[in-house]
Amino acid sequence: MKTKKQKAVTYWKKNLRYLLILLTIWFLVSYGAGILFKDFLDTFQIGGFKLGFWFAQQGSIYTFVILIFVYVRLMNRLDKKYGYDEEPSKNETL
Amino acid sequence: MSVQNWTYILVGLTFALYIGIAIWSRANSTKEFYVAGGGVSPWANGMATAADWMSAASFISMAGIIAFAGYDGSVYLMGWTGGYVLLALLLAPYLRKFGKFTVPDFIGERYYSKTARIVAVFCALLVSFTYVAGQMRGVGVVFSRFLEVNIDTGVIIGMIIVLFYAVLGGMKGITYTQVAQYCVLIFAFMVPAIFISIQMTGNPVPQLGMGTTLNDSSGIYLLEKLNGLSTELGFTEYTDGTKSTVDVFAITLALMVGTAGLPHVIVRFFTVKRVRDARKSAGIALLLIAILYTTAPAVAVFAKTNLIETVSDRPYSEMPPWFKNWENTGLLVFEDKNENGTIQYLANEKENELTVDRDIMVLANPEIAKLPAWVIALVAAGGLAAALSTAAGLLLVISSSVSHDLIKSVFKPSISEKGELFAARISAIVAVMVAGYFGINPPGFVAAVVALAFGLAAASFFPAIVLGIFYKKMSKEGAVAGMIVGISLMLFYMLKFKFGVFDGGKEAVDGLSKDWWFGISPEGFGAVAMMVNFIVALVINGLTPAPPMEVQEIVEDIRIPLGEGDAQVH
Numbered sequence: 009m010k011t012k013k014q015k016a017v018t019y020w021k022k023n024l025r026y027l028l029i030l031l032t033i034w035f036l037v038s039y040g041a042g043i044l045f046k047d048f049l050d051t052f053q054i055g056g057f058k059l060g061f062w063f064a065q066q067g068s069i070y071t072f073v074i075l076i077f078v079y080v081r082l083m084n085r086l087d088k089k090y091g092y093d094e095e096p097s098k099n100e101t102l
Numbered sequence: 103m104s105v106q107n108w109t110y111i112l113v114g115l116t117f118a119l120y121i122g123i124a125i126w127s128r129a130n131s132t133k134e135f136y137v138a139g140g141g142v143s144p145w146a147n148g149m150a151t152a153a154d155w156m157s158a159a160s161f162i163s164m165a166g167i168i169a170f171a172g173y174d175g176s177v178y179l180m181g182w183t184g185g186y187v188l189l190a191l192l193l194a195p196y197l198r199k200f201g202k203f204t205v206p207d208f209i210g211e212r213y214y215s216k217t218a219r220i221v222a223v224f225c226a227l228l229v230s231f232t233y234v235a236g237q238m239r240g241v242g243v244v245f246s247r248f249l250e251v252n253i254d255t256g257v258i259i260g261m262i263i264v265l266f267y268a269v270l271g272g273m274k275g276i277t278y279t280q281v282a283q284y285c286v287l288i289f290a291f292m293v294p295a296i297f298i299s300i301q302m303t304g305n306p307v308p309q310l311g312m313g314t315t316l317n318d319s320s321g322i323y324l325l326e327k328l329n330g331l332s333t334e335l336g337f338t339e340y341t342d343g344t345k346s347t348v349d350v351f352a353i354t355l356a357l358m359v360g361t362a363g364l365p366h367v368i369v370r371f372f373t374v375k376r377v378r379d380a381r382k383s384a385g386i387a388l389l390l391i392a393i394l395y396t397t398a399p400a401v402a403v404f405a406k407t408n409l410i411e412t413v414s415d416r417p418y419s420e421m422p423p424w425f426k427n428w429e430n431t432g433l434l435v436f437e438d439k440n441e442n443g444t445i446q447y448l449a450n451e452k453e454n455e456l457t458v459d460r461d462i463m464v465l466a467n468p469e470i471a472k473l474p475a476w477v478i479a480l481v482a483a484g485g486l487a488a489a490l491s492t493a494a495g496l497l498l499v500i501s502s503s504v505s506h507d508l509i510k511s512v513f514k515p516s517i518s519e520k521g522e523l524f525a526a527r528i529s530a531i532v533a534v535m536v537a538g539y540f541g542i543n544p545p546g547f548v549a550a551v552v553a554l555a556f557g558l559a560a561a562s563f564f565p566a567i568v569l570g571i572f573y574k575k576m577s578k579e580g581a582v583a584g585m586i587v588g589i590s591l592m593l594f595y596m597l598k599f600k601f602g603v604f605d606g607g608k609e610a611v612d613g614l615s616k617d618w619w620f621g622i623s624p625e626g627f628g629a630v631a632m633m634v635n636f637i638v639a640l641v642i643n644g645l646t647p648a649p650p651m652e653v654q655e656i657v658e659d660i661r662i663p664l665g666e667g668d669a670q671v672h
Contacts, residue, residue: 020661027191033186038180038358041591043351046173050341056313056323061341064176065168065399066309069392076190076385083195084378092664094376 019090026082030075038068108250109478116286116483117263120490123282126273126511132523135272136502142277142373149387150280153287153491155182155361155391157233158240160398161287161488166463167401169409172332173343175355175402181556183395184354184390185361188564190384193362194371197573198380199660201370203501205365205563206507212570213578214653216512223507225562226365228589230503231536232495233366233555237493238541243461244485251378257541260490268494268501269530276494283487287663288292288393290484294468294477295397298404301471308400328403331410337447340406345623352626359632360556361516363564366495369502377663405463408470413456414447421445424469433459497537501530554596557628561588565635574657576639579646584639592631600624656663 041049046060054062087093129135142150160182168175200208205226210219238257245256267275299311303324315323329339338344345353361367369382370387413421419437428434435457436445447456465485468478505526510517517525562585568578569584595602599618602610615623621628648654 013468018660020399021211030191031187031418034184038184038354039351042176042180042349043354055310056315058325058341061176061325062109062313064173065179066396069396072183072187073385073389073392075187076381076388077190080378080381080385083381087378087663092662094378094663102418 015090019086021091022086023083026086027077030079033071034075036069037063042068103256103475104248105475105478107600108476109482112476112479112483113249113486116282116487118172118243118562119282120263120279123278124271126171127203127271127274127278129270129272129274129523132198132203132506132519132526134274135523135526136372136506137369137496138274138277138373139273140201140373144374144379144383144387145373146277146281146372147379147383148390149284150277150368150373151383151387152390153280153487154370154385154495155367155395155484155492156488157237157289157492158244158395158485160238160394161291162240162244162464162485163461165405165467166402166460168399169406169463170458170460171339171343172338174345174350175399176343177345177350179395179399181354181357182361183392185358186384186388186391188322188358188362189367190381190388190526192568192571193368194380194384195280195377196660197368197567198371198374199377199663200656201372203369203506204502205368205567206503207511208570209566209581210507210511212653212656213566213576213581214649215578215582217384218566218578218582218585219507219511221582222563222566223503225558225585226275226499226503226507229555229559230366230499231540232535232558233364234493234496234533235540237489237496238537240489241493242541244482244489249502254542257538260486260493261538262543264490264494264497265531265534268534269527272526272530273369273498276491276498277373279494280491283491284390286487287484287491288390290487291299291394292397293480294473295404296473297473297477298408298467299400299473302404302407307412308397308404312400312403317390324407328407328410330360331414335410335414335447340403346621349623349626352622352629354626356560356626356628356632357556359564360560360628361560361565363559363562364557365503365563366492366499368567369499370495401464401467405470408467409458409463410447412470413445415444417444419443422470424466427469428462428466431462433462446638493537497530497533500533501526504529512659514664515647532617537619554592554624554628555599557596557625557631558589560628561592561631561635565632565639569636569639571657571660574654575643575648577643577646577649580639580643583642584635587638588631588635591634592628595619595627595631596624599627603616635656 041060042064046064049060050058052059097099164178197208202208206219206222208221212623216318238260241260242253242256245251245259246253247274267279295308296306299308300306302317303311303314305311305314305319307386312324315321316327325341329341332340343350374380374383412465431435441454445456446453448454468481505522509525510522566581566585599614602608602614605614
């Protein structure tokens with residue numbers, strides 16, 4: 009049986025691991041694909057887009073949105089597992 | 103019906119809607135005034151955050167800036183969206199758990215110090231005032247262009263509207279008007295974009311249309327065509343930039359971190375009920391923002407191609423009516439240097455005969471594409487919604503900084519609930535007046551400073567908040583020193599390289615770019631100042647005692663979602 013404090017510490021460590029993975033992707037799609045490796049990726053083409061240019065003006069933004077929703081799901085699951093999930097509020101709908 | 107009449111009708115209707123909402127959602131307590139009572143649903147907060155975030159600059163100027171900057175414009179697209187990932191992952195859930203009213207509240211309590219709170223208030227006021235002046239100006243410009251009143255009258259009308267719902271409703275009024283404003287502005291942005299995308303590429307989704315072939319059965323990709331047109335006229339290829347990689351990197355970073363550190367954005371996450379709602383509403387906000395931010399680069403490509411095709415090497419006498427209309431406003435200037443009666447639009451400044459203000463790309467786009475009058479009027483209503491919603495959010499930060507962080511927390515802690523609410527309303531009125539004054543008498547540097555507000559936020563708040571959450575042993579001395587050094591360095595760099603204060607004024611600025619530190623422009627320097635803030639904070643922290651146990655317990659507590667304190671009067 010874990011103590012309350014240990015539980016909080018492992019929960020926090022899990023959270024930090026998620027952050028590290030998600031922020032690495034965040035960095036790679038924007039600063040990596042959109043800026044540092046842009047010229048290399050521009051040698052590839054998807055439809056009318058050069059790939060590096062697409063990442064800079066479209067792809068990175070789509071990825072950002074997905075990253076946040078992935079984090080929301082991961083953390084909701086983690087909260088539940090550790091018993092930190094909150095009461096559903098009255099105005100859950102809308 | 104004429105564009106003018108359509109504009110009166112659409113703007114009148116939307117304004118009536120905002121005022122109606124303001125009357126329905128009056129604030130009766132400080133909790134309602136500062137954080138809308140703390141019970142806003144994630145969707146409503148997401149929409150309000152998106153409207154709060156997207157200012158006149160996003161709506162009117164951004165697509166135009168990208169149209170002329172090509173790939174270099176990506177810094178705004180990535181910078182102003184990527185910050186939400188930082189917000190959702192590093193700040194919003196923990197600040198919601200902390201559960202107070204303002205950003206200086208967090209800084210003041212986490213760093214157990216009045217000094218820290220006062221430094222934070224100073225930074226919040228500096229950032230918000232530089233930002234809000236530009237918004238009032240935006241309101242004035244839209245009014246003057248579409249309703250033919252002069253800019254000053256436009257600013258005053260805008261002031262009265264904002265005053266009405268910000269003072270009456272506080273955060274509660276602002277939140278629900280912003281929900282309505284989001285709907286207006288996104289509709290107004292998307293309708294013309296979809297029309298034009300169908301016209302040019304046959305694809306109704308602008309994000310895809312931008313990457314497909316032209317509608318004229320030539321089989322040429324739109325971007326390829328634009329690259330060709332650009333090089334023909336002597337510009338660099340549209341999909342390539344002229345800025346150095348290090349500068350693009352720095353500007354993107356400064357904008358991202360600045361976004362995550364802007365008080366008027368952060369405070370929105372105090373208004374939801376639970377920690378999980380804070381995470382979710384950050385995701386919803388970015389999703390709603392991304393709709394506009396992924397469409398804007400498409401609009402930029404459509405508009406630039408349309409513009410070049412319509413004007414380049416064509417006789418001046420054959421120009422369509424919109425060309426003359428915008429010439430009258432002075433935002434489009436044609437000067438027939440070689441006197442051959444045709445328009446030479448070229449990269450070479452000596453031979454170029456056409457000067458186009460970036461702002462007209464979004465505003466004139468529907469006219470260039472010959473869309474119906476109601477679509478053109480809709481764009482005016484959308485621009486106003488964008489400017490007003492951002493102005494209101496900023497004014498609330500200013501008024502709560504004064505009434506809550508200065509009066510209630512520092513000068514007169516004994517003030518009653520009623521007295522504080524009254525003080526909040528008075529500060530909101532004063533803030534609107536000051537903002538209006540700057541809107542009518544814009545100091546020449548407003549436009550430049552708005553972009554730099556991000557650098558200031560990045561250099562001050564972001565490190566202090568992140569360290570406050572992720573580093574339990576961070577001491578007040580370290581955090582305060584970091585904020586002061588960070589924001590001072592940013593101010594110094596701005597004054598030196600943006601305003602030429604130490605080298606003989608604005609005229610000297612262009613010559614100074616070769617002296618930029620590491621080749622980084624003032625717009626991107628926030629990234630460096632932020633790093634310096636982190637380093638100073640950590641070094642000083644090593645030399646000073648760790649924070650008291652109860653503060654470390656607060657930090658442990660905000661890391662766990664369960665049992666969050668409701669935002670309470672304290």
